[in-house]
Amino acid sequence: MSITVSLPTILRPYANDQRRVEADGSTLANLIDNLDLTYPGLKSRIVEEGSIRRYVNVYINSEDVRFLNGLDSELSSGDLVDVLPAVAGG
């Protein structure tokens, strides 16, 4: 069950400078745990005290997971997960 995870520039140093990585996971929390096994330290940049960090946004197939089930959001093979820092618009 492979999920593609797209990482922002700022997190790539924690993943051998890759822009996209593949991992398995039935939920987002599960996926991030699996990623952290391959790329130790990545999880703590995304998750803090059991929640997604304030200035990090995570999307599953373009939808913000805070409006799905957060870290418990379910994943299916082929899903695309985007991790992005929160930036200003306007």
Added chain:
Amino acid sequence: MTKFPSLLESVGRTPLIGLPRLSPSPTVRLWAKLEDRNPTGSVKDRAALAMVEAAEREGKLKPGATILEPTSGNTGISLAMVSKLKGYKLVCVMPENVSAERIQLLKMWGAEIITSPAAGGSNEAVRVAKEVAIEHPDWVMLYQYGNPANARAHYETTGPEILEDLPEITHFVAGLGTTGTLMGAGRYLREKKPDVQIVAAEPRYGELVYGLRNLEEGFIPELYDETVLTTRFSVGPRDAVKRMRQLLTEEGIFAGVSTGAILHAALGVADRAIKAGQSADIVFIVCDGGWKYLSTGAYDGTLDDAEDALDGQLWA
């Protein structure tokens, strides 16, 4: 009403246009709120006028004062028009990676521009503006990201206009920038119709814009309250351009790139309604016309060409 004592009084009361060709079925309908019909051609006229008038009421803006604002363009253009008519000076802090037309228009309306680095996008503009504000304590920063008058403008005008024109509304879709449109109109519509869905379309820019030095430099507008939203979609330039072109070729509406992103989210919501067998009346915001983006290449060539041209640009 079509007669006004001055340009400022003509802000708002924009038309809501049905889109029979883009609507996926006779029972799932899309409606475009044409905010490009405002005096300077964007939705930001509402917030700009409301913020200036609130500052006047609060005694913060005295005649001849200088207004300072971080902006990627439209808010600056709206503030420049309002400032010109009300006799204020305007200084805008703007990222260097915005379209040439935005800079030209700002200068034409008499604003002074301080540029901020492209990397980091509007985050940097906000940071630089806060520094400039310390150097010039007599300047008045309206600060669209945290100014309640921004959201209130939409609570008092955009939201009521939509509900009056389309009482059967089921979804409201708008762009997430300062969050003023979504927070204001969203709150109003929720209060009047608790079941209405409030959907945010957030532009996903190229790498450069996310070039922060660390995650603590991230930015969330003070106005943002996620409980107002039903959901939030991230839309990249390719989908935004595709939808922007579709809006022009199928419905004849010439809109800017951010409107394409909003339409993409609106069509996603429409698709969900179809799959769930529900009827829907989906209102989305046309933020501005396409004029200011002609030089970006968004209207030329293939989608690949447009995507390349917009990479690194603050297109929304």
